[in-house]
Amino acid sequence: MITVKNGVFTITTANTSYVMHVREGKYIENMHYGRRITPYIDPDANGLIDPSAVIADEQTERALEEKYTNPYGNSVAAAGNNWCVTLDDMCLEMSNPGTGDYRSLPLVIEGPDGCMSTRFYYKDSLLYEGLYSEKERTGMPYAHGASNGTDRPWTLELIFEDVYEGERGKGLELRVIYTAFEDCDVITKRMVLINDTDVTYTIRDISSMMLDMQGRDYSVVTFDGLWTRERHIHTKKLESGIYETGSTNGTSSNFHNPFMMVIKDKATEDHGGCYGFNLIYSGNHRERIEVSEYGKTRILCGLNPFGLAYPLAPGDRFYTPEAMLTYSHKGMNGVSHNCHRFITDHVIPPYFRGRKRPVLINNWEATYFDFNRRKLINLAKVAAGLGVELFVLDDGWFGDRSNDTKALGDWFVNEEKLGGSLDSLVKAIKNEGLDFGIWIEPEMISEKSQLYEAHPDWAVKVAGKEIYTGRNQMILDYTRADVRDYIVDVICKLLGSADISYIKWDMNRPVTDAYSAGETVPGAFYHDYVLGLYDVMKRVTSAYPHVLFEGCSAGGNRFDLGILAYMPQIWTSDDTDPNERMYIQGGTSYGYPPSTMGAHVSASPNHQTLRETSLETRFNVAAMGVLGYELDLTRLSLIDRKIISKQISFYKENRDLLQNGMFSRVYESDNNTIWQVTDERKEHAIALLYKRTAEPNQSYDILYAADLDEDALYRVRVRNIKVKVKTFGNLINQISPVYIKEDGIVQALIGKAYAMDGETEEYTVSGATLMYAGIRLAGRFIGTGLNEGTRVMGDYSSRLYSIDKIVH
Ligand code: GLA
DSSP, rough: OOETTTTTEEEEOEEEEEEEETTTTTTTEEEEEOOOOOOOGGGGGGGOOOOSSSSHHHHHHHHSSSSOOOOOOOOOOOOOOOOOOOGGGGSOOOOTSSSSOOOOOOOEETTTTOOOOOOEEEEEEEEESSSSSSSSOOSSSSOOOOOOOOOOOOEEEEEEEEEEOSTOOOOOEEEEEEEEGGGGGGGEEEEEEOOOOSSOOEEEEEEEEEEEEEOOOOEEEEEETTTTTEEEEEEEESSEEEEEEOSSSSSSSSEEEEEEEEEETOOOOOSSSSSEEEOOOOOOOOOOOOOEETSSSEEEEEEEEEEEEEEEOOOOOEOOOOOOEEEEEHHHHHHHHHHHHIIIIIISSSGGTOOOOOOEEEEHHHHHTOOHHHHHHHHHHHHHHHHHHHHHSOOBBBTOOOSTTTTOOOBBBBBHHHSSEEEEEEEHHTTOEEEHHHHHHHHEESSSSSHHHOOOOGBBBTTTSSOOOBBTTBBOOSHHHHHHHHHHHHHHHHHHHHHHOOOEEEOOOOOOOOOOOOSSOHHHHHHHHHHHHHHHHHHHHHHHSEEEEEBBBBBBBBOOOOOOOOTTTEOOOOOOOOOHHHHHHHHHHSSSSSGGEEEEEEEEOOOTTTTOOHHHHHHHTTTSSSEEEEOOOOGGGGHHHHHHHHHHHHHHHHHHHHHEEEEEEEEEEEEEEEEEOOOOSSEEEEEEEESSSSOOOOOOOOOOOOSTTTTTTEEEEEEOOOGGGGGGGGGGTTSSSOOOTTSSSSHHHHHOOOEOOOOOEEEEEEEHHHTTOOOEOBBOHHHHHHHHTBBBOOEEEEHHHEEEEEEO
């Protein structure tokens, strides 16, 4: 709900309030954003407070507004009166260069005379049901109403006008736009700049949102990394001065994800006030937090000003990406729950909301570029027998693409390699019982390609300057309409040529020389590239709304809300080592739900880290996302096939829970991590217990749970796993009637056909017991004692526990 009353603007969601008012007729002061507050009520009404009432009464307003009584030393006074206030010490919704607010500013534009001072003062407001992006074509993805159509969000526009008394007269307008997504405690904000003057302005810096908060006792939590180690969590105490993060490589990047949290100092996973911020955007972004000496904290999120000099001609509008804000008093898990719900209900394409995602086999790590029709069909045959549902043909099926030095852009099928047309291959795979999906990298062009020969000016480069490639390739200039039309046509033709139900859309290198041979000027390149990308994605996905697109960018280099608005899942990382995935998926989970994270079981030793892990652990970790397999299934031993087949059955039985359940990070110690997904009715949950390294002589682990009904009874059962004979090395001879040489033929033969059953363990306890005391699980193998009850838990080991309510 949003209300505008007596100059007070109140945005109310289920558990939060965002309150602003007009001050001195021209400024908008932020009075509160955080846990929901209730208004003052007339004492005649028995002092009762109506929680649904809005904060528009004078008493509450008087209590919340900042008090200024003394002029401050050498500070600058707000213009036009003898007021004691300096804008440098006010929580504002909009602030201008040249007005004495020396903190980081949300908007810096340059006039034709080079002047950068502005006077955007509040003029008016507009309140309506619906979304700004429904009335204006912004060219960018946006948060939509709930897919069932019942929940129409409300939008508030605060209109600021640049008060300019010179020759140019008025005509510059700034709108700060708020939409309330009440169900998930999210408010979105964005700024729109409108140039109705007759001169061109240059945008130097423009944020989507600015939030000023009282106090300075906060920490910032960011998710940073690199290729194969994306989104690791980092927490930093905010101190006086500026903290800044973001990306400048043309993508939202694996360096610093646009999702961040600002948490009160004592907040934990489950308690305390936490704010979450994100951007519905896939390009350069910047998050800036300034802790002022007046004891206030300013947060800015939006485009990165790096390389930005965006011309805004007369009659033009500049739309910033939509920023997401959320608050929870229930700690970081509370923020995650809000973000997860917001993404599934308001960001991903509504068609895919809650829709089951197929278990897939991807041939990349199974074959790399070295495949032919026979190999692919054999892989599909085995995969189908194990329960896999979708076959994904990765890189190497087109043009002369036998390695990664060439052919990107030549999107015609290499029929020689595929042993026939794509359609015939798809039919053969479908004949094995699998759906078919295919990889493309449509934003790229190889120097060695027919496309580059025909259109060298379609590549992003500065003519005459040495070219810097990444993975031997260049970027296609999506700022150009002719390039975009060409690519849309190519992808639509590909999709029309065979029965394809899934596309993996890759993007393997970042931008370097931001320069177009077309019309886009360099200062507009980064943003226009992203707008071009959205244009292509929108045209393709709306032509094929039921095709499942999975975003990818060298793994998780572009894991953001902009991509998710077109593609409901993203390849989380090229790193499939489960131990690394615990960091990567764990970090990602703070801002994004399991249904967005592609997670595959791959070979051991792992191809990225050479770490050896058990097949069961690889599955247990991948099961906390959208499951796939990415290894040569045709070479599996008999026992591994049995194991995988059981894994897939378990996943399918629990797919809805694993993909769409509420995800919580339940417990974390040096060695053990517990995550849990729970259904809405709290009737079923699955917990993952992961152990990084084995601890000697510490015999049992404790399983804690979360999000259950305290008073209900739950049955807790471990998912039965297989333990390989090899795990025991030569210790096996302590129980074997015949001597088994380690790494010898007998061990190999036994290992291929046989594995021991892991422990069976079952408990029936109340939700409260599970959540507040935890189950002390059966003893672990610690060098002595081994029987059916022993939990064999070495390094990188794990278990999944099903937790089911006993309904009488
Ligand atoms: C990227 C992707 C991989 C794979 C390769 C193919 O690295 O992240 O999953 O598709 O490209 O070249």
